[in-house]
Amino acid sequence: MHRNKQIAIILPDTLQSLGLYSLLNEYFPPVEVNLFPSFDVFCAGGNDLFDYYFVQPETFTFNTDFFLPRRSKTIILTDGIEEMRCQQSLNHLMTKASQETIIEQLQQYLVTDTPNTSSGDNNKELSSRETDVLQLIAYGITNKEIADKLNISLNTVLTHRKNITAKLGIKTVSGLTFYAIMNGIVSGEEF
Structure with a gap:
């Protein structure tokens, strides 16, 4: 029935x-x-x-x-x-x-x-390093601080940001943050 x-x-x-x-x-x-x-x-x-x-x-x-x-x-x-x-x-x-x-x-x-x-995992298309960078972007960390935290160059951070933006089609920090929250990359409670 x-x-x-x-x-x-x-x-x-x-x-x-x-x-x-x-x-x-x-x-x-x-x-x-x-x-x-x-x-x-x-x-x-x-x-x-x-x-x-x-x-x-x-x-x-x-x-x-x-x-x-x-x-x-x-x-x-x-x-x-x-x-x-x-x-x-x-x-x-x-x-x-x-x-x-x-x-x-x-x-x-x-x-x-x-x-x-x-x-299930739309962020699958992001590499693990891109996911790390996205997480730090969502927390409001600057590019220089991201480079220091991940022990990579500033140019590498900029390249990851460019790739993230291209893959997701989202250009703003607020949009990336919202995406990270919606996909469980960061917790909304932390903001």
Whole structure:
């Protein structure tokens, strides 16, 4: 017997929650959607029987211990291009898109039942040294300090940064930091 998909919407924005709730119930029945205004309220319920979690990037970042093991079931609501690039290894829903586009994105996750499976190790394409450099960039360490810490030349650090930027398609330090947090390279709690 087919069971209804259990969906948790963990958003402080009431209008966004109700809009998503309405779209899910109208276009993807039968689903059981539960609304939570915060992660704390969600945790107070004490149940982890959801098939999908819809959250803001901040909620994901501040609760990586919970969401990283469930990242294939987590859909992050984004509204910016930079955020989308940072989350290539995560399921995301563009909230400022047209209703038609949002429904298509939802269908990709809910109907086809193929959540992003490449999320396991998107940073696999980075070498271990590039991952070390990315980690230090996320902590706000300067290029010179990175060179000193890793016992490599400044030119080597610059080359690693160039390669990281090329591989990930992310040019800003904030974008790289966000990527590092989302992919478990650094912990969001450390910031």
